[in-house]
Amino acid sequence: MIRVLHFAEIINRFDIIDTVLTRLDRSRFEVFAMTGKPPREAGEYKSEEIYDTRCLNFEFTRSNFGRMFSALVGEIKRFRPHILQAHHYNENIVASLAVRFARVPCYIIGRHYSDHIYYLTRGLKRRAFLAAEGFCNKAATRITVPTKGVAQILTDLQGVPSEKVVVIPFGLDFNKYRPSTPEAPLRLRSEFGLEEKYMVIACGRLNPEKGLDYLLKAVPEVRSRNGDFRLVLVGSGPYEDHLRRLSRELNLEDTVQFVGWRNDPMDWIAAADLIVHPAFCESWCQLLFEALAFSKPVIMTPVGAAPEVIGDNERGRLIPPGDSQAMATAMIELMSDREKGRRMAEAGRDFIYRNVGADLATRRYEELYETALRQAS
Numbered sequence: 001m002i003r004v005l006h007f008a009e010i011i012n013r014f015d016i017i018d019t020v021l022t023r024l025d026r027s028r029f030e031v032f033a034m035t036g037k038p039p040r041e042a043g044e045y046k047s048e049e050i051y052d053t054r055c056l057n058f059e060f061t062r063s064n065f066g067r068m069f070s071a072l073v074g075e076i077k078r079f080r081p082h083i084l085q086a087h088h089y090n091e092n093i094v095a096s097l098a099v100r101f102a103r104v105p106c107y108i109i110g111r112h113y114s115d116h117i118y119y120l121t122r123g124l125k126r127r128a129f130l131a132a133e134g135f136c137n138k139a140a141t142r143i144t145v146p147t148k149g150v151a152q153i154l155t156d157l158q159g160v161p162s163e164k165v166v167v168i169p170f171g172l173d174f175n176k177y178r179p180s181t182p183e184a185p186l187r188l189r190s191e192f193g194l195e196e197k198y199m200v201i202a203c204g205r206l207n208p209e210k211g212l213d214y215l216l217k218a219v220p221e222v223r224s225r226n227g228d229f230r231l232v233l234v235g236s237g238p239y240e241d242h243l244r245r246l247s248r249e250l251n252l253e254d255t256v257q258f259v260g261w262r263n264d265p266m267d268w269i270a271a272a273d274l275i276v277h278p279a280f281c282e283s284w285c286q287l288l289f290e291a292l293a294f295s296k297p298v299i300m301t302p303v304g305a306a307p308e309v310i311g312d313n314e315r316g317r318l319i320p321p322g323d324s325q326a327m328a329t330a331m332i333e334l335m336s337d338r339e340k341g342r343r344m345a346e347a348g349r350d351f352i353y354r355n356v357g358a359d360l361a362t363r364r365y366e367e368l369y370e371t372a373l374r375q376a377s
Helices: 016-021 062-079 089-102 116-120 123-139 148-157 184-191 212-225 240-249 265-271 286-293 306-310 324-336 338-355 358-376
Strands: 002-007 029-035 052-055 083-087 106-110 142-145 165-167 198-203 229-234 256-260 274-277 298-300
Touching (some): 002 062, 002 089, 002 358, 029 062, 062 089, 089 106, 089 123, 106 123, 116 123, 142 148, 148 165, 184 265, 212 240, 229 265, 240 256, 274 286, 286 306, 286 338, 298 306, 298 324
Parallel strands (some): 002 029, 083 106, 142 165, 229 256
């Protein structure tokens, strides 16, 4: 029996960590999770899916590194895992020290971000972040990444040996991709005055790296082609005030709606005609899969899993980052030919159902755990 301990600040029901923990073969793996915060999302578990979790009830911030280290070392001594898999940046800094101190046989990094360090930092701050990351990479037995693009960042920019990096696409539980009620999408359209409108949504945290200012700059040309065009920004974040000012400067108040953070994103996706995601960096992009699961056409920059999923524009449209004109052209194309958008979305839905299901990802993790532990031993 292989004992596996997962360490992450939060593990929500149906997220990428939860989908693996609920499905690992219990005749071969004993699993335990340590988190900092309780999950935000509810969802019933079947009896065979339940795994033990210890919640520390504090945030995994740098100011809490000492508490994180002490708690993790204590859990390692109690549970005696053969494998520790830590997820996200802060968790892996602490885990890289803990596995050496407590002598865990196999340490796996779950890397869920892309080139954010290069995009969001510079100078001494960037060098400090990369030095800490390099320490973690050296300590790891394996590093799991969701896409080939993230793997290339590690091997080409950070010098990680290619044999240490394993590409395992995130496993998705497609059962969660449904509206809260059959009537919810029409209710949202009615509530926000979007009946009979061509509704485009961008959904996610309102941060600079999401490229939403370039999306707003594309709107005037699209609106000039169809007065029924509407853009809805679903989410909140530190860039919201800037985006609202830009919307006013472009005289888009009658075309763009900010609806803030929502607990019903599936209803919004189900209600939309088109999904646009113009980000500059993503490791995966959950929105891409949510959209295609609902058979919604997608326009995206070539970040995260988009190049592999969209392919040669046969399952969506890829546009250059920061290119408002290309964004407008793609939106006008799919708004004008809705049948083309429907065909691409259906092809995308078929692709993700065949390639990124939760069961397939779990089998890949089981193989990784057995192989990595055997080689580490």
